[in-house]
Amino acid sequence: MRWTIKPKPDSNKVSDLSKALGVDQIIASLLVQRGIETFKEAKHFFRPSLDDLYDPYLMKDMDKAVSRILKAISAEENILVYGDYDVDGTTSVALLSSFLKTLSPHIATYIPDRYAEGYGVSYQGIDYADDNNISLIIALDCGIKAVDKVAYANEKNIDFIICDHHRPGAIIPDAVAVLDPKQEDCSYPYKELCGCGVGFKLIQALAPHFKLTIQDLLPYLDLVATAIGADIVPITDENRVLAYHGLQVINTAPRMGFKAMLTQVKKEFLTITDVVFIIAPRINAAGRMKHGQHAVDLLTETDPAIALQYASEIELYNSDRKDADKTITQEALIQIETNKETDCFTTVVYQEDWHKGVIGIVASRLTETYYRPTLVFTKSGDKLAASARSVKGFDVYNALEACADHILQFGGHKYAAGLTLTEQQFPDFKQKFEEVVSSTIDKALLTPEVTIDMVIEPWQITDKLYRILSQFAPFGPGNMTPVFATESVKDTGYGKGVGEDGKHLKCKIEKNGTAIDAIGFNLGAKSNLIQNNNRFNIAYTIDENVWNGRKNLQLKLKDIKA
Structure with a gap:
């Protein structure tokens, strides 16, 4: 993953907001990064009111x-x-x-x-x-x-x-x-x-x-x-x-x-x-x-x-959906590897019997796997229908617009779209889509990015900090869960892969006498980085773990680097 650390916000604005709200520099910095610079703006943010709805x-x-x-x-x-x-x-x-x-x-x-x-x-x-x-x-x-x-x-x-x-x-x-x-x-x-x-x-x-x-x-x-x-x-x-x-x-x-x-x-x-x-x-x-x-x-x-x-009844439909999603994803992965298309700038797959209802989910899964703009096609009547998904920072809608001569109909957003075309149009469309993406995409976007709000130390991670961070919710685009980084930590010695095939990583990180539990989903393959007293850097969000009625803070690791 690419680690991108956000620029530090204006220190005067941070200091002024910190005093006005009576919060520490971490919280004030996160707010200023989100465009919240005054007491009034912070009040609107922390206490969303129905009075704030527009006419x-x-x-x-x-x-x-x-x-x-x-x-x-x-x-x-x-x-x-x-x-x-x-x-x-x-x-x-x-x-x-x-x-x-x-x-x-x-x-x-x-x-x-x-x-x-x-x-x-x-x-x-x-x-x-x-x-x-x-x-x-x-x-x-x-x-x-x-x-x-x-x-x-x-x-x-x-x-x-x-x-x-x-x-x-x-x-x-x-x-x-x-x-x-x-x-x-x-x-x-x-x-x-x-x-x-x-x-x-x-x-x-x-x-x-x-x-x-x-x-x-x-x-x-x-x-x-x-x-x-x-x-x-x-x-x-x-x-x-x-x-x-x-x-x-x-x-x-x-x-x-x-x-x-x-x-x-x-x-x-x-x-x-x-x-x-x-x-x-x-x-x-x-x-x-x-x-x-x-x-x-x-x-x-x-x-x-x-x-x-x-x-x-809907629970049954959801169970069927999961089965279809799993099967089609496996078939699509085999198709990509067999056709040796892993070096392309796009992923475009087609099989006429794939369930139209789940091709959007499959497109998302393939995007997670290969991290590039992805289209999954299936047969729909006498036409081909597809779901498109994109990577962060690349507008797939604009890319489809550039391929409009080879499409019957399309619509959607920057990161997700749908389209239909004829079977005859498919080869030319696939070629054109690859040309458009390869010539317009910033190649750095083909590596997943973790955007880090700020670098902090373990001693700064407190119950009070977590309590205030929780009030930043609801999280989503434009207000993502704050991501932190800490440099040069080490494992206390009990870190290991857990779950099926050691897929996930569980450890306790320590630095300057402060230790805190951490879990890294799908990071089991990086367990070698934390062994033998090695120092490593972590990117993470702060979470609360509840076990047997007891709550304690833990870090949810997003990535580890040597």
Whole structure:
């Protein structure tokens, strides 16, 4: 791994903040690195308040969206809440549909079939609306590029409201309202909302018309926090407020579907990481293995018995997903090694029988293994569909844009995207993608990087430090868990590989008379570096280990260097 130590922040700013807050230099430095330089900014950071949420009407077309929905409710029109089949899409649909159902009985939901319809707004979904006398479709987490589909709906006298957060194309669909803060002419102050976040801004704008306050909307924030975590959007600014309060809801008053999924989880407090690794994969599994509507049903169910039944079904889908993920990853690894493509700047693999629902997960696993922009293709009808994943610092969306002549359709973000093309296009696309990446990527990005906030000494690691660091949560892009480095430590003599095949490294590091436990997941192969009284450098986060009811601090090692 490349170790990159962040530049030291301005010492005067650190000193001033340290005095203003009554905290030590380590905490003050970490805050200044995050752009927090005053008492007021620190208060907003440590005590995220719902009062800090922006006025939803600052978003372009919000007034039009609210006006059209009020008209539909008043005229008792049928409304279809339409969303993508992933976590962001299904939570968005659950959020908006359950809110609108408190105002009108004429609300239906629609999640496209991943296999029959593919991503985003589909003609089949619009036909469903037409067949069921639906005159308004509200699309969430998709739709910003659905120019032809919205035109098709207009021909059938079906209005569209789009709530999206993906990058717009050159042409914006001719919808009644398009809510997307990434539109160039949208002056909304925060651009990084997820799809569910945009959906929440819509219900926040509707609420006063029904004498509802922000407190009445709190129960919906468990869905928003889950989408923020799963969609890997920055946990800064407004997202931090939404995630912070959403986690409080998950931990104190979760909806019935969450309770049902969490029956086996025995944790005092679920963090955003727990949401990403426990709740999100289960919600996703429905859309991956069966149908996304199952996730919406679970997330909107209020009967405990039915919710438990739905959750047990989703548990089975998740188990199937894990099996498929493991098998396909192994097949992809064999394909790469057999074709001797380990020296390329990209990883592009294809097998027609791979399960379309898990190719995104497989792409992530291959990126972890070879650390380069990765595409995993499978057959989807008469086309090929792929999931793309990238390495830190490289924009895979821009790379795909440069290959547009060899693609039928694509969309997504800097680090994750999806695309379709024909079988005939595949060879030329694969060659072009390799050319684009190899000529544009900074070669240093092909080595995983650990970014270190600062170098500290073991004696500085205290319970008080850990307690304050815990209040930096929720962690995520834009506010990552602080990473520290300590130089020239040694093992107290009992360090060893643990777990299956000694895969992980357990040791106790010591320097200048201070010793502290450490665990390094997947670092077992580096156990030779810590033997024979050798001195070594460590990069780590500070964690708390609970064993037999006792809590003690431990270091979670990210890397070791001789």
